[in-house]
Amino acid sequence: MKATAKAHTNIALIKYWGKRNESLILPTNSSLSLTLDGFHTTTMVEFREDLPVDHFTINDEVVSGESYSRVREFLDLIRQTAGKTDLYADVHSINNVPTAAGFASSASGFAALAAAATKAIGLPLSDQELSRITRQGSGSATRSIYGGFAEWQMGEHLDGSDSYAVPVAAQDHWDIRVAAVVLSDAVKNVSSREGMKRTVETSPFYDGWLRSAAGDLEQIKEGIMTRDFEKTGQIAEANCLKMHATTLGASPPFTYWTDRTVDVMQTVQAMRAKGIPAFFTIDAGPNVKVLYLPENEKTVEKTLRDIPGAEDVILSKSGQGVSFL
Ligand code: ADP
Ligand code: DP6
Numbered sequence: 001m002k003a004t005a006k007a008h009t010n011i012a013l014i015k016y017w018g019k020r021n022e023s024l025i026l027p028t029n030s031s032l033s034l035t036l037d038g039f040h041t042t043t044m045v046e047f048r049e050d051l052p053v054d055h056f057t058i059n060d061e062v063v064s065g066e067s068y069s070r071v072r073e074f075l076d077l078i079r080q081t082a083g084k085t086d087l088y089a090d091v092h093s094i095n096n097v098p099t100a101a102g103f104a105s106s107a108s109g110f111a112a113l114a115a116a117a118t119k120a121i122g123l124p125l126s127d128q129e130l131s132r133i134t135r136q137g138s139g140s141a142t143r144s145i146y147g148g149f150a151e152w153q154m155g156e157h158l159d160g161s162d163s164y165a166v167p168v169a170a171q172d173h174w175d176i177r178v179a180a181v182v183l184s185d186a187v188k189n190v191s192s193r194e195g196m197k198r199t200v201e202t203s204p205f206y207d208g209w210l211r212s213a214a215g216d217l218e219q220i221k222e223g224i225m226t227r228d229f230e231k232t233g234q235i236a237e238a239n240c241l242k243m244h245a246t247t248l249g250a251s252p253p254f255t256y257w258t259d260r261t262v263d264v265m266q267t268v269q270a271m272r273a274k275g276i277p278a279f280f281t282i283d284a285g286p287n288v289k290v291l292y293l294p295e296n297e298k299t300v301e302k303t304l305r306d307i308p309g310a311e312d313v314i315l316s317k318s319g320q321g322v323s324f325l
Helices: 065-082 105-120 127-134 139-145 192-202 206-225 229-248 259-273 294-305
Strands: 002-014 019-021 031-048 055-058 088-096 149-153 164-169 177-182 278-281 288-292 312-316
Touching (some): 002 278, 031 105, 031 177, 031 312, 055 065, 065 088, 088 105, 105 139, 127 164, 139 149, 139 164, 164 206, 177 294, 206 229, 259 278, 288 294
Parallel strands (some): 055 088
Antiparallel strands (some): 031 088, 149 164, 177 288, 278 288
């Protein structure tokens, strides 16, 4: 009863930001992302009859506290679904991505865990079913089941049965690249989970976010299907700014940006003014991801590396969906 799975992170071009049901992880808006080949998690799960509790390591370090509870509760869901509630698991995960620093370790982490755990316990699932169950580990992980571009459809049902991700365009549909500018790999002060909760509950700007998210999604899908980089990039950048604007209205207010974040944003806009098409997007953390086309890779990489405070620049192509090792 053992399986190992690999999943890549994804970068949201239309953000998931807010839940309508926290325990089932049901979002207030549909979202869309590109899976990235530069960052991934590999997770081995073994269900055993001789274990009294679940064991969980990330990068060979024993995990406890809230991160452990999240994994244990997720394994409970898988045990219940499989009708095997008397088994505990040994889980070893390797994050080839900084943990909890805004690089979407929760997306690759829970997608790999869901795939490995359901296989190990003998629960055969379609990609759609896997995406749906993955949702209850971490929302953004629903989209990492697929390669290329994926949309997490928010659904309408109270039980979440119609809330899962679907493929929008395969990995080889469009060679669009993403440079991740590493400014800090420190664990962030406000997790995505806490940040979106506070925003939904207290930010007067949240209604504005909700009013525009569905329109942004429809527009960007047109941009992706027609491989219109200008349109796709403009919408992604604007959608990111709207999401981050909501945090400034929260109580207490917060931002994921640092002065370095703003430096990178301005550098990207200056590149554009010089005729190099590049657009930024930022998840819940200070680090910036820059969208560009392959023919501009050298210029974009050099420009980003030259920014003071840029510790590293990691280049990604469109990545693949979950796989078993
Ligand atoms: P990030 O930007 O890295 O996604 P989040 O705060 O959204 O930051 O999520 C980080 C959390 O995701 C961690 O605290 C942990 O609970 C969970 N996580 C990260 N990596 C893994 C993994 N490999 N397996 C299971 N859970 C993970
Ligand atoms: C800003 O998926 O980490 O990256 O569902 O509570 O685990 P939980 O949140 P999480 O939130 C991701 C937020 C985001 C936007 C996105 O990836 O769509």
